[in-house]
Amino acid sequence: MSAGQLPRWVDLGLIPFLNLAAAFLVSGLVVVLIGENPLEAVKILVWGSLGYGEGIGFTLFYATNFIFTGLAVAVAFQAGLFNIGGEGQAYVGGLGVAFACLALDHYVPWYVTLPFAILGSALMGAAWAFIPAWLQATRGSHVVITTIMFNFIAASFMGYLLINVMKKPGSMQSETRTFEDGGRLPFLNDIFPSFGFGYAPVNLSFFVALAACVLVWLLIWRTKLGYEIRAFGQNATAAVYAGMPPVRIIVVTMLISGGLAGMMAINEIMGSQHRLLSDFVTGYGFVGIAVALMGRAHPVGIVFAAILFGMLYQGGAELSFEMPSITRDMIIVIQALVILFAGALEHMFRPTIVRLFTPSRALETKEA
Amino acid sequence: MYEIFSEQILILDSAIRLSVPLLLACLAGLYSERAGVVDIGLEGKMLGAAFGAGAVAYVTGNAWLGLLAGIAVSVALALIHGFASITNRGNQIVSGVAINFLAAGLTAVLGQYWFSRGGKTPPLTDGGRFPEIDFPFAEQMMDVPVLGLIYSELLSGHRLLVYIAFLAVPLTWWILFRTRFGLRLRAVGESPAAVDTAGISVSWLRYRAVIACGILCGFAGSYLSIAISSGFGLNMTAGKGFIALAALIFAKWRPVSAMYTCLLFGYLEAFAINYEGKEIYLIGEVPSQFFQALPYILTVILLAGFIGKAIPPKAAGVPYLKERS
Numbered sequence: 001m002s003a004g005q006l007p008r009w010v011d012l013g014l015i016p017f018l019n020l021a022a023a024f025l026v027s028g029l030v031v032v033l034i035g036e037n038p039l040e041a042v043k044i045l046v047w048g049s050l051g052y053g054e055g056i057g058f059t060l061f062y063a064t065n066f067i068f069t070g071l072a073v074a075v076a077f078q079a080g081l082f083n084i085g086g087e088g089q090a091y092v093g094g095l096g097v098a099f100a101c102l103a104l105d106h107y108v109p110w111y112v113t114l115p116f117a118i119l120g121s122a123l124m125g126a127a128w129a130f131i132p133a134w135l136q137a138t139r140g141s142h143v144v145i146t147t148i149m150f151n152f153i154a155a156s157f158m159g160y161l162l163i164n165v166m167k168k169p170g171s172m173q174s175e176t177r178t179f180e181d182g183g184r185l186p187f188l189n190d191i192f193p194s195f196g197f198g199y200a201p202v203n204l205s206f207f208v209a210l211a212a213c214v215l216v217w218l219l220i221w222r223t224k225l226g227y228e229i230r231a232f233g234q235n236a237t238a239a240v241y242a243g244m245p246p247v248r249i250i251v252v253t254m255l256i257s258g259g260l261a262g263m264m265a266i267n268e269i270m271g272s273q274h275r276l277l278s279d280f281v282t283g284y285g286f287v288g289i290a291v292a293l294m295g296r297a298h299p300v301g302i303v304f305a306a307i308l309f310g311m312l313y314q315g316g317a318e319l320s321f322e323m324p325s326i327t328r329d330m331i332i333v334i335q336a337l338v339i340l341f342a343g344a345l346e347h348m349f350r351p352t353i354v355r356l357f358t359p360s361r362a363l364e365t366k367e368a
Numbered sequence: 369m370y371e372i373f374s375e376q377i378l379i380l381d382s383a384i385r386l387s388v389p390l391l392l393a394c395l396a397g398l399y400s401e402r403a404g405v406v407d408i409g410l411e412g413k414m415l416g417a418a419f420g421a422g423a424v425a426y427v428t429g430n431a432w433l434g435l436l437a438g439i440a441v442s443v444a445l446a447l448i449h450g451f452a453s454i455t456n457r458g459n460q461i462v463s464g465v466a467i468n469f470l471a472a473g474l475t476a477v478l479g480q481y482w483f484s485r486g487g488k489t490p491p492l493t494d495g496g497r498f499p500e501i502d503f504p505f506a507e508q509m510m511d512v513p514v515l516g517l518i519y520s521e522l523l524s525g526h527r528l529l530v531y532i533a534f535l536a537v538p539l540t541w542w543i544l545f546r547t548r549f550g551l552r553l554r555a556v557g558e559s560p561a562a563v564d565t566a567g568i569s570v571s572w573l574r575y576r577a578v579i580a581c582g583i584l585c586g587f588a589g590s591y592l593s594i595a596i597s598s599g600f601g602l603n604m605t606a607g608k609g610f611i612a613l614a615a616l617i618f619a620k621w622r623p624v625s626a627m628y629t630c631l632l633f634g635y636l637e638a639f640a641i642n643y644e645g646k647e648i649y650l651i652g653e654v655p656s657q658f659f660q661a662l663p664y665i666l667t668v669i670l671l672a673g674f675i676g677k678a679i680p681p682k683a684a685g686v687p688y689l690k691e692r693s
Binding site: 135149163 | 408448451452453456457458459460461462463465466467468469470472473474476477478480481487607610613614617655657658660661664665667668671672673680
């Protein structure tokens, strides 16, 4: 059952659609189990996320996070690496943003701070991915396990820094001081008042995310390094045989991946919270896995998948408001099912589809 | 001197309590990974089991029924993982991530729907919780110097699942290294093709390993909600499944080493709780976050190959494809 047996639209359209449909069907069953009407729930979810300006604003805000973490997972996927450390890399990336903002916000406007924040977050995220990358490349320690470990080390490390070092004096919360205007990205509502985003925190980093998509596309499909990454991911042995250095490819790919995950912090810290606080990542790194899987590790797919998950987050919040018996955790259930059906059970419908799309005569000749 | 001794005994006592869920989950992962199915969903299975046990033990007032429910939930999640990674040959890491999310979401949603306490289950009545077991003469032995403290504080007075956990270690060793099933289970994790050639079903063996993993995770989760505490709390596993995973690697996939590693990690946790904000002799105050991170740091150092080498089962994470096409 090679991929070539199916038309392209089936492979890239129908099968992902079926997987997604199965995930939503099972989610619907959970809603039925709780005694609510699933169709009503879908209506609230779609209205809450796309029905009015502020809802769209929140959807895009969440989508910005998912674009960054999704790209991070996708870049590593292209090299056959599985980076599930996005959670930790984004958390430490927040440190880079906070350094830039805390140092500059009194003196310069936000557009001077922004490049430093981007650089800082990417550097810190990449630094957090470096040790797992280095160990995978030179000592063969599996990057999946080491990145999981680094997620937890990041949580302890940041917890320590926020409580003992960076905490605002006299505050009970473990968070830094609030940034001045020089450390705040403008909200899109202030730039485009006509869209009516209202109080939604969607901000300029949405465009940074889109720019990152274009850059990742250019990198992976239009540069020599990208070619090496893809070749290494398709067949590492052949790539090494062709003279591509495996250590460099693994380390550089993971650094890019960690950097992208770290950049998620720009949206949360500089765009919305305006201070560094504990546990601001709350699962966005893990959702990046689902986004990358659904988006087939391609920037265009990732943008769509990120918006879908943004809708789930925003619509889910609305849902828990309208149907109090369904808590916000329902989003996590839906995410889990999407990861399960679109990721782990990716090939479940495939044999049936292949049978449907193979003309019966072709089968007969093959069997004869 | 005697005070330091008795303090250490108390820390060790709580280390045992803290290491039990790690040990059970670690042994669970051992069965699965030795058979070639990588499982990062230990956390989710424990959480699901903790919820199932807490809910049923509250409703029925019977700890044993709670334990059964915990095991049932965990095995069901394990079978989803098996279906994805054995039957559908899906990515085992992705499936594990999905299981973790599924358990986190469903326990919260169903907990709120059934009990309306923000995801918690109501506190258990006496019958719903496993009681502490006092060894004979534990009271009287208390006054005997040194030995009395070890007997009465350290060994006696734990709950049934603690003793089950430590009995599971020799049992697992015996199953894996002294039975035909164990031999085949290890073989299927190293070279499934060889097992297949011998006419033994790779899928059925791996399914049995995954179910064994589910059962042990069921014990681990039930311990959290109906033994060491009284009822289920949101996300009460709090990363223990991942520490168990780290312990499994640290123990190089061996049962007896797993016990020592889990005791070590449990001791680190107990030590950190005991010395929170206090000066440690000769070292001074060490931030508690350092102790939280220590199991993970140690595991990374081990994985880097600086203290021995951790080599996973050869076929771990690789789906088995019977026929080439």
